[in-house]
Amino acid sequence: MRLWLGAGALLLAGPASAQTLEAVSPDGTNRVTMQASVTGTPVYTVSRGGSLVLERSPILLDLEADTLGYGLAITGSETASADTTYPIVAGKAAQGSDHYNQLTVHFQEKGGAKRKLDVVLRAYDDGVAFRTVIPVQAATAAAIVRYDRTGFYFPQPYKCWGFNVGKFGSSHEGEFDPVDTTRTREHNLFDLPFVCETGKAAFALAEADLLDFAGMYLTGRGDGGLGLQLKLSPSLDDSRVAVRTRVGSPIVTPWRVVMLADQVGKLQESTLLTNLSSPSRLEDTSWIKPGLASWDWWNGPVIAKLPGQRTTTDVAKAFIDFSAANGFPYAMIDEGWYAGAGGGGVRRPGVDITRWSDAINLQDVVDYAKAKKVRLWLWTHWEALDEQMEDALALYEKLGIAGIKVDFMDRDDQWMVNWYHKLLGAAARHHLMVDLHGAFPPRGLTRTYPNFMTQEGVMGAEYNKWSRRVTASNNVMLAYTRGLLGPMDYTPGGFRNVSPADFRIRNDLPFVQTTRAHGLAMYVVYLSPLGSVADSPDTYAASPAGFDFIREVPASWDETRFLAGETGEYIVLVRRKGTRWYLGAMNGGTARTVTIPLSFLGKKPVTVRIWTDGDKPDAVNLATRKVSAADSIELPLAATGGAVTIFSDK
Numbered sequence: 300m301r302l303w304l305g306a307g308a309l310l311l312a313g314p315a316s317a318q319t320l321e322a323v324s325p326d327g328t329n330r331v332t333m334q335a336s337v338t339g340t341p342v343y344t345v346s347r348g349g350s351l352v353l354e355r356s357p358i359l360l361d362l363e364a365d366t367l368g369y370g371l372a373i374t375g376s377e378t379a380s381a382d383t384t385y386p387i388v389a390g391k392a393a394q395g396s397d398h399y400n401q402l403t404v405h406f407q408e409k410g411g412a413k414r415k416l417d418v419v420l421r422a423y424d425d426g427v428a429f430r431t432v433i434p435v436q437a438a439t440a441a442a443i444v445r446y447d448r449t450g451f452y453f454p455q456p457y458k459c460w461g462f463n464v465g466k467f468g469s470s471h472e473g474e475f476d477p478v479d480t481t482r483t484r485e486h487n488l489f490d491l492p493f494v495c496e497t498g499k500a501a502f503a504l505a506e507a508d509l510l511d512f513a514g515m516y517l518t519g520r521g522d523g524g525l526g527l528q529l530k531l532s533p534s535l536d537d538s539r540v541a542v543r544t545r546v547g548s549p550i551v552t553p554w555r556v557v558m559l560a561d562q563v564g565k566l567q568e569s570t571l572l573t574n575l576s577s578p579s580r581l582e583d584t585s586w587i588k589p590g591l592a593s594w595d596w597w598n599g600p601v602i603a604k605l606p607g608q609r610t611t612t613d614v615a616k617a618f619i620d621f622s623a624a625n626g627f628p629y630a631m632i633d634e635g636w637y638a639g640a641g642g643g644g645v646r647r648p649g650v651d652i653t654r655w656s657d658a659i660n661l662q663d664v665v666d667y668a669k670a671k672k673v674r675l676w677l678w679t680h681w682e683a684l685d686e687q688m689e690d691a692l693a694l695y696e697k698l699g700i701a702g703i704k705v706d707f708m709d710r711d712d713q714w715m716v717n718w719y720h721k722l723l724g725a726a727a728r729h730h731l732m733v734d735l736h737g738a739f740p741p742r743g744l745t746r747t748y749p750n751f752m753t754q755e756g757v758m759g760a761e762y763n764k765w766s767r768r769v770t771a772s773n774n775v776m777l778a779y780t781r782g783l784l785g786p787m788d789y790t791p792g793g794f795r796n797v798s799p800a801d802f803r804i805r806n807d808l809p810f811v812q813t814t815r816a817h818g819l820a821m822y823v824v825y826l827s828p829l830g831s832v833a834d835s836p837d838t839y840a841a842s843p844a845g846f847d848f849i850r851e852v853p854a855s856w857d858e859t860r861f862l863a864g865e866t867g868e869y870i871v872l873v874r875r876k877g878t879r880w881y882l883g884a885m886n887g888g889t890a891r892t893v894t895i896p897l898s899f900l901g902k903k904p905v906t907v908r909i910w911t912d913g914d915k916p917d918a919v920n921l922a923t924r925k926v927s928a929a930d931s932i933e934l935p936l937a938a939t940g941g942a943v944t945i946f947s948d949k
Contacts, residue, residue, distance in 0.1 A: 320376055322402040324422040329559050331420050331427040333404045339370040341406055341418050345427055347500040347559050356450035356526070358418060358431055360552075362442045367416055367433070371406040374415075378402055387573065388749035389589040389828035390786070391874070393857040395570040395746070399423045412438040425569040426558040428507065433550035442550065444513075444531070444542035449555060451504055451517070452526035456480045459495040460780055460867065461517070463487055467532050470709050470737045471756040474773055475780040483519030483527060491740050493517050493527065494563055494780050496866065503558040503566055503783050507575035509742040510720070512553055513541040514711030529555070532712045542713050553742065558783065564861040564870060566783045573785075576743030584749045586730050588701075589828035589855035592629035592676055593618045597761060597790060598835040599807040610635030610656070615664045621836035623671040625850050629701055629829070630668065633678040636661060652683045652691045665698050674701035676734070676829070681708050681718075688722070692729040702732030702752065702829070711739040723748035734788055734829050741785030752829040757781050759789035760833060763809045767802060771813045771939035772887040776867045778824050791821035792833035792849070794842050796916035799939065808835060814916045815845050817941035822852045823883025824872050830854040844919040848910055848943055852881060862895055869936060871895055880946040886936035893934050900928040900946060909944045912937040 319334045332344045336355070345353040359368035379401040384394045399421045406416045417432040431449075433439050459478040464471065465488050475494070492503040504527070506515045513531040520528050531541035544550045554575045560566045595618050600609060602617045615632055622630045634640060636659050639649035655661040668675050677700055684691060684705055695703065703726065708715055719735070723744070726733050732750045740756040757777060762769045781787055793811035797803075802812040811818060822830060832849060839846050856874040862882070864870035871884045871893060880899065904927045911920045911934060926932065926946070934942045 318373055320373075320402055320404055322400050322420045322422040322427070324424045324427070325382070325398055325400060326424045328424060329422050329427050331422055331429065333402065333418060333420055335371055335373050335406065339372060339409065340368050341371060341404070341416070343418075343420070343429060345557050350497065350499040351454050352497060352500060352502055352559070353526070353557065354452045354454040356452040357448070358429075359448040360431060360433070360444060361446040361448065362439065362444060367414055367439075370408050370410060371416065372409050373404060374407045375405045376403060385578065385746070387570070387746070388584045388587050389752060389855040390570075390573070390745060391567075391826050391856050391859040392570055395574050397574045414438045421575070423571060423574065425560065425566075426502075426556060426571045428554040428556045428571070428575055430554045431552045435547060435549050439550065441546045442544055443540050444544065444550065445539055446541060447515075447529050447531050447552065449529040450520065450526060451528070452520070452524065453480060454525070456525060457495040457497055459493065460776065461489040461493045462780070464490040464516075467516075467712070468710055471739055472758040472762070474758065474768065475776050480525060485519050485521050485528075487519050488530065489517040489527070491515065491517070492558070492780055492783055494783070494866075496563060501560050501563040501566065503563070505556040505558060505572060505784060507554040507556050507572045507743040508577055509553045509716055509744070510577065511713065511717055513713045514716060514739055515553065515555070532710070534712055535710075535714070562861070563779050563866045564864045567778070567861045567872060568859050569783070572741065572743035573746040576746040578746065579749055580724065580747055581727050581749055587732060587750050588628065589752065589853070590628035591830040591832050591849070591854055592631045593622045593627055593836070594631040594633065594790065594831050594833050596633035597764070597793070597809070597833040598838065601807050601835050601837070603837045609658070611658045612660050612663055615659060616667050617836060619664070619668045619671050619673050622673045627832060628674060629676055630673050631676040631678070631704065631831075632664070633704070636677065637679070650683050652679050652687055653694050661698070665700070669699065674699065676700070676702045676704055678704045678706060681705050681737075684722070685718070688725055692725055692731060695731060696729040700731065702734065704734040704736055706736040708735065709737045719744065723751050726750055732829065736788065740781060743785065745785060753786040753788045753827040755788045757787040757789055759787070760791060760793055760811065763793065763811055764806050765804060767804065767812070769812070770799065770888070771817060771885070772867065774813065774817070774821070775870055775885050775887045778870045778872070778885060779866045782825060786826045786828060788827055788829070788831065789821060789825050790831040790833045791818055791825065792831055793818060794834045794838045794846075794917065798916055808838065812939065814912050814937055814940040815919050816910055816912045816943065817885055817939055819845050819848050819910060819919075819943045820883035820885045820941040822849060823874055823881050823943060824870060824885050826856075828855045842917055844913070844917065845910055848945070851945060860899055862899075863893055869893070871934070873899060878948060882942070882944040882946070884934050884936060884942040886938070886940045888938050890938045890940070891936050893936065894931050895934060896931045897926055898928050900926070902928060903948070905946045905948050907932065907944050907946050909934075909942065911935060911942045912940040
């Protein structure tokens with residue numbers, strides 16, 4: 300017997316001994332089921348378009364003495380739905396659409412302490428999510444969560460990509476490689492996201508609303524079966540403890556997220572992670588302004604007229620001049636500006652982030668920047684900031700600093716997760732935006748704290764300074780993996796473009812082994828509301844081809860659409876700001892020509908400017924013509940190449 304409950308949101312099916320509850324997305328495409336297995340374990344499935352994506356997978360939490368997840372029975376359920384929107388202050392869209400059907404299933408142990416456990420499931424048009432809630436009860440008061448052994452079981456081998464980070468306590472920087480899903484092992488440790496194609500759909504495993512909990516990783520199943528199992532980042536002081544909970548509060552896991560689409564590239568359009576995250580804690584966001592920043596560290600800093608100088612007053616002024624001349628609202632001053640800095644600025648005697656070094660007069664630099672209508676961002680090591688947080692942030696607010704770049708956290712245990720919230724809240728009180736480097740990948744926190752502009756957790760352009768790992772193929776793969784989760788501070792802008800054969804490793808004025816047009820496309824394909832213009836002003840002056848595009852490209856968007864691509868091979872993405880559309884195409888190692896229909900345009904003809912690969916890596920061809928929604932454009936993409944366009948009514 301099948302009984303539909305409320306607007307198609309839920310379905311009860313099967314015999315009473317195997318009661319199945321189901322939540323269905325508003326468009327009817329995505330389904331997540333819930334039932335108790337023969338062992339009394341909560342198990343779920345996920346399907347899209349009638350095709351099974353995840354087969355029956357367990358939800359199990361190991362508490363202090365035993366596992367909560369066996370011998371349970373369903374005692375009841377409730378349904379709910381929502382269809383609301385919320386503003387996205389800086390991101391891939393102007394607003395998010397929180398449109399879902401929800402099912403909450405209540406479980407209770409049939410014997411023993413009769414502990415209760417709830418599973419909350421949501422079905423969206425672009426994915427499904429679930430979280431575990433252990434209600435307040437004497438049997439679990441202040442319980443320690445040792446492990447979360449929730450599964451993501453595959454019904455068959457899939458074509459997948461993952462970053463096997465291999466250890467906890469990292470900066471989350473590495474390649475997303477193909478994964479043989481028949482050979483995942485329990486000792487593997489995959490970072491988020493884990494991305495797969497099923498043959499009929501695509502999905503990405505992720506996490507959202509990470510609050511007072513430990514970060515999530517994925518491993519191979521302990522029983523050797525197909526699929527993955529969740530693993531929590533352990534406490535630094537006891538590897539057997541992941542989460543310490545609070546008396547009088549329920550134990551609530553983050554959302555376990557399965558982003559879903561017909562193609563991996565279409566996941567770029569999803570706002571699912573921010574939809575699932577806690578609403579903004581900031582009442583006034585008018586002071587938060589996305590934009591591009593010049594940056595001193597990546598290129599050296601090297602200013603030809605100031606030979607041998609690094610972080611000095613004159614060097615800082617040179618980058619401020621560069622920002623002002625090109626209409627960039629910000630200039631970033633990286634490591635080396637405060638007293639005791641050097642060697643990464645780690646905590647040690649003499650470090651003081653409220654005083655500047657002998658080489659730079661920060662007050663003079665601040666005054667100079669104000670006169671030029673440029674605002675400053677300041678770098679700091681997280682440990683130094685932790686010791687002086689309130690004094691430092693109050694000083695920076697008084698000086699008119701726009702934001703801070705905080706580095707080297709390299710952790711996602713519960714303590715560090717809570718530290719993120721502490722910092723972002725304190726920064727917001729002092730009207731400071733934040734860029735977190737040495738950070739774990741996004742969990743949707745930019746909705747909760749809109750002053751959180753961007754974060755690293757990516758193997759970005761800095762690796763050109765010491766390795767050959769930043770290839771065009773790696774860059775394209777990031778768009779289909781790490782880039783799905785939210786903003787990433789990849790720090791594009793390298794203008795010393797050479798072929799991979801001619802690439803050489805060097806720290807100052809580093810090379811990049813892609814074409815100029817490939818690098819320009821990063822400003823569209825990679826989301827980062829604090830955008831980086833990473834090279835030396837001298838480099839842009841000597842080789843300006845394509846720099847006119849950087850002067851115009853926004854750092855935050857009103858709409859995002861995936862147009863074409865093949866996972867890891869090439870991608871074409873278009874984003875809208877106001878009435879203008881900006882297209883970015885990034886190619887891997889094989890030259891190709893792609894034809895892009897322009898149906899996303901309005902009815903009226905517009906002017907398109909197209910920057911494509913030239914006859915050498917640092918050359919760009921520029922063409923201009925009139926087009927309409929009925930037209931297509933052809934983009935020749937060189938090996939390691941790319942293209943960008945601007946569609947405007949002028």
